[in-house]
Amino acid sequence: MNQLTLLITSSILGGFLTIFLPPLYDGIHRKIKARIHCRVGPPVMQTIYDLGKLMVKDDIVPEGASSLFLYAPYLAFSYLLLTSIMVPMIYLRSAIGFTCDLILILYLLSSSTIFLALGGLGSGNVFAYEGARRELTMTILTELAAIFSLISIMIRCGALRMTEIYEKISMIHPVPSIIIASGVLLACAYIEGFRLPFELPEAEPEISSGIIIEYSGRRLAAFKLSVFMKQFLLVALAVNILEPWSISNLILGLPIFVLKTFIVYLVFAILEPLFARFRIQEALKSILTICGISIISLILAGLGV
Amino acid sequence: MLLTVFALFIIASLLGAFLPSIRWRSRISCILSSIASIILLYASAKALLGSPIRQTIFSGLASIPLELDRLSALFLLIFSIPYTLTSIYSIKYIEDEYVNAGIDVRRHSICFPIFLMSMMGVILVRSGLWLIVFWELMSFTSYFLITFEHGKREVRDAGFIYFIMSHIAAALLIVTVISLASWTHPPSFTYSSLRDAYHRSPLPALIGLPIIFTIAMWIKGGIVPVHFWLPRAYPAAPSNVSALFAGVMEKVPIFLLTYFTFRIFDPTILSGLLTCIPGIISMVIGCLYAIPQRDDKVLLAYSTIGQVGYIWFALGAGILLYSYSRSLALLAIILISSGLFHLLNHSLFKPMLFTITGNVLIKTKSRDMDVLGGLGRAMPITSIACLIGCLSLIGLPPFNGFASKWSIYVSGIASSTVNMVSIPIYVGVALAMFSGTLTAIYSLKFYSEIFSGESRIDVEAGDVSAIILIPELILGILCIILGVFPGVAFSAIFPAVQPMIPEVDLAELFKGVGFLYSILMIPTMLPLSTMYFILLAAIAPIIFVIAYQLAHPRRTSIQPTWLGGFRHVLRDTKLVAASFYSEFESMLGSFYQIRVRRPRIAYPEPNADLVLVKPWIWIGRALGELRRIQVGPIQIYVAILLILLISFLLMGVIG
Numbered sequence: 012m013n014q015l016t017l018l019i020t021s022s023i024l025g026g027f028l029t030i031f032l033p034p035l036y037d038g039i040h041r042k043i044k045a046r047i048h049c050r051v052g053p054p055v056m057q058t059i060y061d062l063g064k065l066m067v068k069d070d071i072v073p074e075g076a077s078s079l080f081l082y083a084p085y086l087a088f089s090y091l092l093l094t095s096i097m098v099p100m101i102y103l104r105s106a107i108g109f110t111c112d113l114i115l116i117l118y119l120l121s122s123s124t125i126f127l128a129l130g131g132l133g134s135g136n137v138f139a140y141e142g143a144r145r146e147l148t149m150t151i152l153t154e155l156a157a158i159f160s161l162i163s164i165m166i167r168c169g170a171l172r173m174t175e176i177y178e179k180i181s182m183i184h185p186v187p188s189i190i191i192a193s194g195v196l197l198a199c200a201y202i203e204g205f206r207l208p209f210e211l212p213e214a215e216p217e218i219s220s221g222i223i224i225e226y227s228g229r230r231l232a233a234f235k236l237s238v239f240m241k242q243f244l245l246v247a248l249a250v251n252i253l254e255p256w257s258i259s260n261l262i263l264g265l266p267i268f269v270l271k272t273f274i275v276y277l278v279f280a281i282l283e284p285l286f287a288r289f290r291i292q293e294a295l296k297s298i299l300t301i302c303g304i305s306i307i308s309l310i311l312a313g314l315g316v
Numbered sequence: 317m318l319l320t321v322f323a324l325f326i327i328a329s330l331l332g333a334f335l336p337s338i339r340w341r342s343r344i345s346c347i348l349s350s351i352a353s354i355i356l357l358y359a360s361a362k363a364l365l366g367s368p369i370r371q372t373i374f375s376g377l378a379s380i381p382l383e384l385d386r387l388s389a390l391f392l393l394i395f396s397i398p399y400t401l402t403s404i405y406s407i408k409y410i411e412d413e414y415v416n417a418g419i420d421v422r423r424h425s426i427c428f429p430i431f432l433m434s435m436m437g438v439i440l441v442r443s444g445l446w447l448i449v450f451w452e453l454m455s456f457t458s459y460f461l462i463t464f465e466h467g468k469r470e471v472r473d474a475g476f477i478y479f480i481m482s483h484i485a486a487a488l489l490i491v492t493v494i495s496l497a498s499w500t501h502p503p504s505f506t507y508s509s510l511r512d513a514y515h516r517s518p519l520p521a522l523i524g525l526p527i528i529f530t531i532a533m534w535i536k537g538g539i540v541p542v543h544f545w546l547p548r549a550y551p552a553a554p555s556n557v558s559a560l561f562a563g564v565m566e567k568v569p570i571f572l573l574t575y576f577t578f579r580i581f582d583p584t585i586l587s588g589l590l591t592c593i594p595g596i597i598s599m600v601i602g603c604l605y606a607i608p609q610r611d612d613k614v615l616l617a618y619s620t621i622g623q624v625g626y627i628w629f630a631l632g633a634g635i636l637l638y639s640y641s642r643s644l645a646l647l648a649i650i651l652i653s654s655g656l657f658h659l660l661n662h663s664l665f666k667p668m669l670f671t672i673t674g675n676v677l678i679k680t681k682s683r684d685m686d687v688l689g690g691l692g693r694a695m696p697i698t699s700i701a702c703l704i705g706c707l708s709l710i711g712l713p714p715f716n717g718f719a720s721k722w723s724i725y726v727s728g729i730a731s732s733t734v735n736m737v738s739i740p741i742y743v744g745v746a747l748a749m750f751s752g753t754l755t756a757i758y759s760l761k762f763y764s765e766i767f768s769g770e771s772r773i774d775v776e777a778g779d780v781s782a783i784i785l786i787p788e789l790i791l792g793i794l795c796i797i798l799g800v801f802p803g804v805a806f807s808a809i810f811p812a813v814q815p816m817i818p819e820v821d822l823a824e825l826f827k828g829v830g831f832l833y834s835i836l837m838i839p840t841m842l843p844l845s846t847m848y849f850i851l852l853a854a855i856a857p858i859i860f861v862i863a864y865q866l867a868h869p870r871r872t873s874i875q876p877t878w879l880g881g882f883r884h885v886l887r888d889t890k891l892v893a894a895s896f897y898s899e900f901e902s903m904l905g906s907f908y909q910i911r912v913r914r915p916r917i918a919y920p921e922p923n924a925d926l927v928l929v930k931p932w933i934w935i936g937r938a939l940g941e942l943r944r945i946q947v948g949p950i951q952i953y954v955a956i957l958l959i960l961l962i963s964f965l966l967m968g969v970i971g
Contacts, residue, residue: 073877077692077699077768090713114725115713122712125756132764135690136877147760148900154753162746165729225877295900309746 017261021102024265029095029247032269033239034058036276043280062232070228075135083130084226084233087123091240094119099173100247101264112173113161116248117154123241124150124203127234131212131222142221145291146212149202152298157199157245159305160192163312164252167192181255188311189252195305196249201279202298204242208286209294246275317359318371318382318440324352325433332425342410345425349432350403353396356436360384360392364808381442381506388439390812391571394660395439397794398563398667399432401787405671406556408783412678413554423460424554431457431560438568444493445505447572451489455482458565461557462549474548481535481545488532492525496580511580526581530590533569538621539628540598541931546621547605551613551683555674558613562620563667567659570627574652578816583639585737592632596744599625603754607761608901611683612673615762616666619709622751623662629748630655630724633731633741638817640737645819650727652817653809658720660805661798665708665717668791669762672702675780675788676766680773685762690771695779697789699767704792706759708799711752716795719802721752757897 037058045052054060072081097116124146131143165171167188168179180189202209212222226234250271251258257267289297325348332345363369369384384392406428414421434457437450459482463475497505499513499521514525531542538546550558573591577583602622609615634652637644673683675698682688692699704715711717728745731738779785798805814822 069873071873071875074874075690075693075877079703079768114722118711118713118718118722121753121756125710125712125760128760129764129768132760132768133692134877135768143764144897147757148897151753151757151900154756155750158749158753159746162729162749166742171726171729313742 017102021100022096025098025100026092026095028100028269029091029240029243030236031059032272033243034062034236036243036273037239039273040276040280040283043277044284047281047284062236065227065232065235066229068228070230071225073134073136073225076225077133077135079129079133080135080225081230083126083133084230084237087126087130087237088233088240090119090123090126091237091244094123094244095240098244098247099177099251099258101258101268102261113165113171113176116173116244117157117161120241120244121150121154123237127222127237130226130234134225136225138218138221138224141218142212142224146222148291149209149211149294149298152295152302153199153202156195156298156302156305159302159309160195160199163188163192163305163309166309167312167315177251177255177258180252181259184255187316188308191304191308191311193249193252195301195308196245196252197275198301200242200245200249200275201282202301203238203245204279205238206279207283208289208297210288211291211294243272246272250275317355318369318384319373321352321356321359321436322373322433324348324355325429325436328352328429329426329433332429333422338420338422339411339415342415342421342425343407345429346403346407346410349429350400350407352429353399353403353432356392357396357400360389360396363389364393364812379443380446382440383442384440386812386815387571387575390656390808391439391567392436393808394663395435395564395567397791398560398663401791402556402559402563402667402671403428403432405559405674405784405787408781409556409671409674409678410554412780412784413674423464424557427457427460428557431461431557435564435568439571442507443505444497444507444510448486448490448493452486454565454568455479455486458482458557458561462553464554464557465552468552470548471552474545474552478545478549481542485532485535488528488535492529492532495521495525507580514580523586526577526584526587527590529576529581530573530587533573534594537566537569537573537624537628538598539594539624540601540621541594543598543602543621547614547617550617550620550670551611555613555670555677558616559667559670559674562616562670563663566620566624567627567663570624570631570659574631574816577635583635585636585639588632588634588636588639588737589740590632591628592636592740592744595625595628595630595632596740596747597625598622599629599744599751600747600754603751603758606758607754607897609758610685612676612685612688612762612766613670613683615685615758616669616673619755619758620662620666622755623658623666623709625751626721626724626748627655627659627662629744630658630728633728633744636737636741637731642819644731645817647727647731649810649813649817649820651724651731653806653813654720654723654727656809656813657802657805658717658724660809661708661716661720661795664791664794664798665705668701668705668788668795669709671784671788672698672705675784678780678784679775682773685765687773688766689773690768691773691775692767693771694775694777695767697779697785701785701788701792702763702767704795706763708795709759710756714796714799716799716802716805719799719805721748723802724748757900761897 035055035058038053038055041057042052042055094116097112097119128143128146128150131139131146164176164180167186168176168183170176170179180186205213213220218224223231223234247268250268254267254271257263257271260267328345328348331348332341335341335344359369363384364386368386368389369382371382371384373380373382410421410424414424430453434450434453438447438454441447441450459475459479462478463471465471466475493505493510496510496513496517497503499517500509514522517525533539535542550561553561577587577591581587598621600622602618602620602625606615606618606622609618630651634648634650634655637651638648675695676688676691677683679691679695680688708715708717711721725745725748728741728748731741811822814820
C-alpha cells in the first residue's frame with residue numbers, strides 16, 4: 012500500500028478509535044463494576060447512549076459564567092483530537108511526527124487538563140471551583156510523574172522521535188527502566204481518568220460533581236469525552252511502549268492494540284470497586300509515591316539499565 | 317541615529333522635570349520615551365539585518381565608544397518592544413493611578429527616560445569605564461523608581477535592600493573592570509584592551525575575575541542565592557516600572573554575561589557551571605515560591621526569578637558544552653539560542669502580566685488576590701489579555717512560551733547523552749520540566765483568582781482606557797505570532813549568536829545537520845509550523861460548532877448559578893487565593909516552613925527565604941564584629957587612616 016495512504020488511514024483510524032473506544036470501554040467498566048457490586052448494571056453501550064443523548068439536549072449556561080466556560084470543553088476536545096493523530100496506535104508512523112514529539116504530546120495532554128480546569132473555574136460555581144482546584148493540585152504531581160517517565164524512556168532509548176523510540180524498544184526490550192516508566196504512565200492514566208480513589212475533582216456525594224456541575228448538553232458531552240480521550244491516549248502511549256512489537260505489523264496491529272487497551276481497561280475496572288475515595292492529602296501522597304517510582308526509572312535510565 | 321535616541325531620552329527627562337503642568341510633565345516624558353524607543357527599534361533591526369554600527373561620542377578622555385554589533389542589536393531589538401509599549405502604557409497609567417490622585421509624579425517623569433537610556437547604554441558601550449557609569453545610572457534611577465511611593469514603609473525597606481544589593485553588584489563589577497584595566501598597556505578601558513589584559517593577567521585573576529563578575533551578574537539578575545531583593549523591589553515599584561524591570565532590567569546582566577564570557581574572558585567549564593547551576597536552582601525555587609503568594613505582583617516577581625532561571629540554565633548549558641569540546645559547538649549554539657528565545661518571549665509576556673496588575677490596581681486599588689476575584693466580567697479585555705499572557709507563561713502549544721521551552725527541553729535532552737559534563741544538563745532538563753508544571757500551577761492561580769469566578773470585590777463595570785489596553789493586546793498578539801512562527805525568532809537569534817561561536821557555519825546551521833535538523837526545524841520551521849496549521853485545522857470545526865451555537869442562542873438558556881441551596885454565597889465563607897493549593901503547600905510544608913522562622917536581626921529585615929539568606933546573616937554577624945573599632949574618639953579613626961596609608965605606601969614601595 013502507498014505510504015501516504017497508510018499514514019492517513021492510520022491517523023484517521025486512530026482518531027476514530029480515540030473517540031469511540033473509550034466510551035465503549037467505559038460501558039464495559041460500568042458493567043464490570045456493577046457485577047462486582049452484585050448489580051445487573053447498565054448495558055455495555057450505555058455510555059455511548061448517554062453521550063448521544065447529551066448531544067441533542069439544550070445547553071444551560073449559568074449567569075456568572077465567563078467565556079472560558081463556554082469554549083473550554085471544545086478547546087480541550089480539539090487538542091485531544093490533534094493528539095490522537097500524533098500518537099501512533101496501530102501503525103508505527105504517525106501523520107505528524109518529528110523530533111521530541113513525545114514532549115509535545117505531553118504538553119497537549121496537559122493543555123487539555125488545563126482547559127478543563129479553566130472551564131470549571133469559569134463557571135463561577137463554588138463547587139466547580141473546589142473541583143478545579145483539586146484537579147489542578149493533583150495534576151502537578153501526575154504531570155511530574157509522566158514527565159519523568161517519558162524523559163527516562165527517551166534517555167534509555169537514546170532517541171527523541173516517537174517512531175525511533177518504538178523501533179528501539181522493540182529491539183532492546185525487556186528493559187527494567189522502560190517497564191517501570193510505562194507502568195508509571197498507566198498509573199497516571201488511571202489518575203487522570205477520574206477513577207475512584209482519585210475521583211476527587213468530580214466527587215459526586217461530596218461536592219456534587221464538582222468541576223462539571225454547571226455543564227449540560229453538548230458541553231457536558233464534550234467535557235466527558237475529553238476526560239475519556241485523555242485517559243485513552245495515555246493508555247495508548249503506555250501499552251505501545253510496553254509491547255512495541257505488534258505496532259509494526261500491518262494486519263495484526265489493530266486487533267492487538269484493541270486487545271492490549273482492553274486488558275488495561277479490564278484491570279482498571281477491577282481496581283476501581285476495591286477503593287473508597289481518598290481524601291486529597293492521601294491522594295497526593297500516593298501520587299507522590301508514583302513520582303518516586305518514576306524518579307527510580309529516571310535514575311535507572313541514566314545508568315543505562 | 318543612536319545619538320538621536322540618547323538625546324530624545326535626555327530631552328524627555330528634562331521636560332519631565334521642568335514643564336509647568338504636572339499632567340503634561342508625565343505625558344510628554346512618556347510620549348518622548350516611546351518615540352525614542354521606536355527609533356531604537358528601527359536602528360537595532362537595521363543593524364541586525366545589515367552591518368554593525370560603530371560610533372564614538374565625544375573625544376579624548378571622555379570618549380564613549382559605542383558599538384551596535386549583532387548581539388547588541390538583538391538585545392536592543394528585544395528591549396525596544398517592551399520599551400515602546402510600556403512607555404505608551406505609562407502615558408495613561410501614571411495619570412490614572414497617580415496624577416488623578418494628586419500625587420506629584422516628577423520623580424517618575426525624570427527617572428523613567430533616564431532609566432531606559434541607561435539600560436540601552438549598558439548594552440551599547442564598549443568601554444569598562446562607561447559600562448560602570450551606565451550601570452550606576454541604571455541602579456540609581458531604578459532605585460528612585462522603586463521608591464516612587466516612598467510614603468509607605470515597605471516601599472522604603474524594599475528600596476533600601478535593593479540599593480544595597482545593586483551596589484554590591486556594582487562594587488564587584490568595578491573590581492572586575494578596574495583590575496582588568498590595571499593590567500592594560502597603555503592604560504585604557506576599551507573592551508578590546510581589557511580582553512588583552514585578561515589574557516596577560518596572573519593565574520588567580522584568570523580564575524577569580526570571571527567568578528567575581530558572574531556573582532555581580534547573579535545579584536542584578538535575581539538569581540537564587542542573591543535574589544531576595546527582587547520579590548520586594550518589583551511589587552514596590554509602579555506597575556509600568558515593574559514591567560520594565562522584569563522585561564528588560566533582568567536581561568541586562570544576561571547580555572553582559574554572554575558578552576564578557578565570549579568576548580573578554582574565555583568560556584570555561586567553570587563559567588558554564590556558574591551560570592547553569594544557579595539557573596537550575598532559581599528555576600525551581602522561583603516557581604515553588606510563586607505558588608503560595610497572595611500578592612499578585614509578588615507572585616509575578618517570583619515567577620520572574622523562575623523564568624530567568626530557564627534562560628540562565630540554557631545559556632550555562634551552552635557555555636558548558638562549548639567549553640568542554642569545540643565539537644559540540646552546534647548543540648551549544650542551539651542551547652544558547654533557545655535560551656535567548658526564551659528571553660525574548662519572557663520580555664513579551666512578563667511586562668504584559670505586570671501591566672495587567674497595573675490595570676487591576678487602577679480599578680480596585682488592591683493587589684491582594686484574596687480580595688480580588690471575578691473581575692473578568694467588569695474588565696473583559698484585560699481578562700483576555702491576562703489569559704494570553706498566562707497561557708504563554710505556562711507554555712501551552714500555540715503560544716510562544718511553548719516554543720522556547722520546548723526547544724530548551726529538546727536541545728537539553730539531545731545533549732544529555734553526550735558525556736560527563738552533561739550531568740547538570742540532564743538534571744536541569746528534568747527540573748526544567750518540573751518547573752514547567754509548577755509554572756502552570758501558579759499562573760492558573762494568578763488568572764483564576766483575579767478574573768474568574770464570582771466577584772469578591774465591588775467594581776464599576778467598564779474596562780480601563782484604550783491607551784492602556786492597546787499595548788497589552790499588542791504584546792499578546794506578538795506572543796501568539798512568535799508561538800506559531802518560532803522560525804522568525806530563530807532566524808534573528810542565530811546570526812546574533814553565531815559570531816561568538818565561530819566553529820559553526822551559519823549556512824550549515826540554517827540547513828541543519830543530521831538529527832539536529834528536525835530539532836531546529838530551521839528552513840522555515842517547517843514541521844512545527846505545519847503542526848500548528850494542522851492544529852488550526854483541528855480547531856476549525858470546533859470554531860464552526862461554537863459559531864453555530866452563537867447563531868442559535870435559543871438552544872442555550874441562561875440560568876442562575878447553583879449555589880447548593882443557598883440564596884447567595886456569603887463573601888466571607890468563600891474559598892480564597894490563600895487556600896488555592898493549600899494541600900500541595902502543606903505537603904511541601906517543611907520547605908515553605910523556612911519562611912516563618914525569622915532571624916533575630918532588627919534591621920534591615922532579612923528576607924523570608926532563610927536557607928538562602930543564612931550565609932548572609934553569618935557575613936552580617938562577621939561584619940558586625942567590625943563595629944568594635946567604632947569606639948568613639950576621633951583620634952582612633954585618624955590612627956586607622958594613618959596605618960592604612962602607611963601600609964599602602966609600603967605595598968607601593970615593595971610592589
